[in-house]
Amino acid sequence: MAEPFKNLLNQHVVADMAGHFSRHYEAFDRPAFVAAANKGLESLELKARTEHITQAMILYLPRDFTHAGQILLASLPALQDESPSSGSPESAGISGWAIMTLSHYVALQGQEHFDFSMMLLKEMTKRLSSEFAIRFFILQSAQNTLAIFAKWVSDPDQDVRRLVSEGSRPRLPWAMQLPMFIADPAPVIALLEQLKDDDEEYVRRSVANNLNDIAKDHPELVADIAEQWLKDASKNRQRLVRHACRTLIKNGHKRTLAALGFVPPIIASAKVSVLTKHVIFGEALQFSLALTSNTDTTQALMIDYIVHHQKANGKTTGKVFKWRNSNLTPSTILTIEKKHAIKAITTRVYYAGLHSVEVIVNGISVGRADFELIMP
Numbered sequence: 001m002a003e004p005f006k007n008l009l010n011q012h013v014v015a016d017m018a019g020h021f022s023r024h025y026e027a028f029d030r031p032a033f034v035a036a037a038n039k040g041l042e043s044l045e046l047k048a049r050t051e052h053i054t055q056a057m058i059l060y061l062p063r064d065f066t067h068a069g070q071i072l073l074a075s076l077p078a079l080q081d082e083s084p085s086s087g088s089p090e091s092a093g094i095s096g097w098a099i100m101t102l103s104h105y106v107a108l109q110g111q112e113h114f115d116f117s118m119m120l121l122k123e124m125t126k127r128l129s130s131e132f133a134i135r136f137f138i139l140q141s142a143q144n145t146l147a148i149f150a151k152w153v154s155d156p157d158q159d160v161r162r163l164v165s166e167g168s169r170p171r172l173p174w175a176m177q178l179p180m181f182i183a184d185p186a187p188v189i190a191l192l193e194q195l196k197d198d199d200e201e202y203v204r205r206s207v208a209n210n211l212n213d214i215a216k217d218h219p220e221l222v223a224d225i226a227e228q229w230l231k232d233a234s235k236n237r238q239r240l241v242r243h244a245c246r247t248l249i250k251n252g253h254k255r256t257l258a259a260l261g262f263v264p265p266i267i268a269s270a271k272v273s274v275l276t277k278h279v280i281f282g283e284a285l286q287f288s289l290a291l292t293s294n295t296d297t298t299q300a301l302m303i304d305y306i307v308h309h310q311k312a313n314g315k316t317t318g319k320v321f322k323w324r325n326s327n328l329t330p331s332t333i334l335t336i337e338k339k340h341a342i343k344a345i346t347t348r349v350y351y352a353g354l355h356s357v358e359v360i361v362n363g364i365s366v367g368r369a370d371f372e373l374i375m376p
Contacts, residue, residue, distance in 0.1 A: 008097040009049040011038050017053075017101070020075040020094050021061070033060040046097075047174065053101045054108065065109050069120050072102050079126060099124055103133035111140055118148050125163045132175050134167035142180055146187055153191055158200040164191055165206040171213040185214045189225070196229060197237060204240045211244035219248055223255040230259055249302070250320050252363035262302045262362040265328065268294035272359045272367030275337070281350060281375045284339040289359050291334045291366070299328040304360045307340065310353040310373065318358070319348075342373065350375065 014037045018030045037056035044052055061068040077093030094102065103124045110117030117137065121130040138145045149164045166172065168188045170181040181188050188210065195207050215222040226241050226248075233241065241260070242249075248256040257263070275286040285307070293299065303323040308316040321340070328334050340357070342350065352375040358368040 006044065006046040006049060009041075009046065009053060009101070011041065013096075013098050014038055014041070014053060017075075017094055017098055021071060024071045024074040025062070027062075029060050033057070036060070050100050050104055054104045057101065057105050058109065061105075065113050066116060069106070069110065069113070069116055072105065073120060073123060075102070076123060076127060095127060097128065099128035100132070103128075103130040106130075107133035107136035111136070114141065114144055118145075121163075122152070122160055126157055126159045129159065129166060130163055131166040131169075131172060134163060135172070135176050135178060138168065138178055139176065142187075146191075149191055153194040158198075158203055161195060161198060161200070162203045162206045165195055165203065165210050169206075169210045169213045171216065182217050185218060185221070188214070189221075196240060197234070201236070204236060205243065208240045208243035212247050215245065215248050219251075219253055220255070222248060223253060223259065226256055226259045250304070250322075252304075252360055254363050257302065257363045260302075261300050263299075264364050265291070265299055265301060265361050265366070266293070266295040267328075267361075267366070268292040270359075270361075270366035272357065272369045274357065274369040274371045276371060278372050278374055279342055279355075281352075281373060282343050284341045285357065285371060286337065286339050287357050287369065287371075288335065288337045289367070291328060291361070293328045293330055293332055293334075296330045298330065301326045301328055301334075301361055302363075303336070305338065305340075306358040306360065308356045308358065308368075309348070310351045310355050312349075312351055314353070316355070320360075323359075 014034055018028075018034050021028045021033070022030045033056055036059060037053045041049055041052060061071060075094045076099070077095050103121055106117050106120050106124070110120070114137065121134055124130050124133075134145065149168065152160050152164050155161055168178070168181065168191060170178050170185060170188070192207050192210055195203055198204050198207070211222055211225065222245065226245055229237055229241050245253075245256045245260065249260070254264070269290075269292045271290045273288045273290075275288060276284070279285050289303070291301075302325050304320055305323050306318040306320050308318045310316055323338060324336070326334060326336070350373065352373055354370055355373050356368055356370045359366050
């Protein structure tokens with residue numbers, strides 16, 4: 001069984017941090033910090049552990065933020081293109097998820113030292129992303145942070161460029177939302193424009209994720225961007241746009257699908273058939289689709305399906321699943337089958353009764369068929 005994610009911050013990590021702080025701050029009360037940081041740590045989840053350790057840092061690092069920031073900076077490990085201060089493992093510096101506590105310290109304590117804090121977060125993000133910490137500064141001083149981002153989009157370090165995109169995501173998972181960018185994403189889009197053709201896939205992937213966030217609140221705007229960015233687009237940019245539009249694609253947004261080359265299909269007939277009329281919970285629903293073309297040109301098809309689950313009140317709720325992309329050639333019948341497992345998952349409660357499966361082709365429903373779910 002995989003180690004729980006929360007254990008990335010543990011008592012050994014705390015002890016290692018204390019050792020590094022001691023080397024760069026003679027007055028550091030190492031035993032007291034370790035005791036405070038470890039007290040109750042095991043009962044906490046990852047984000048709570050970050051907060052807990054950070055509060056211990058606030059207690060035992062210097063009250064002067066500039067002094068404390070210099071200690072944090074000195075405690076970072078050398079980058080691959082830098083020479084470490086010595087060859088011993090102890091001198092390597094604080095690394096891994098422990099850096100999240102350092103950047104969180106900057107977020108909480110460095111608001112009145114903007115330029116110095118930006119320098120610290122820039123150095124920290126080269127070792128572990130500062131995407132959560134930077135949001136504190138966006139919320140307090142969006143214009144100043146955007147001005148820094150405008151410089152960082154051309155930084156030689158890919159992690160710094162990625163921080164621009166990932167840190168400005170309006171709905172970054174696990175993080176505070178950025179309501180000003182949810183309401184008006186224009187400042188973010190201006191930054192993404194400069195990063196969309198970045199040399200690194202790591203950065204472009206972040207750009208796509210940011211646009212996907214924006215699409216949840218501004219679907220037509222992202223459809224506009226998709227149309228613009230796909231003009232004479234490289235393969236890398238095409239891939240970015242497809243990933244950026246994944247929510248719109250899943251929702252069958254017709255303009256987005258058309259921009260990607262998936263227009264409403266021209267078909268003579270379509271038949272969705274359930275092959276397992278009665279599905280016992282824990283087994284699989286099997287169904288098929290048969291499509292007959294009604295045009296003399298080959299059609300690109302994006303085929304998805306929706307399982308409409310019965311709820312406790314007798315109504316149904318749909319869940320979209322990706323199926324496949326296919327080409328429908330002229331005057332032919334495309335026949336495909338699918339197995340969909342219906343088994344216990346943590347995000348759904350299943351109820352016995354009538355369910356249905358619906359097939360969506362290029363955003364258009366082409367058929368629906370019922371099946372009965374039997375709970376043992």
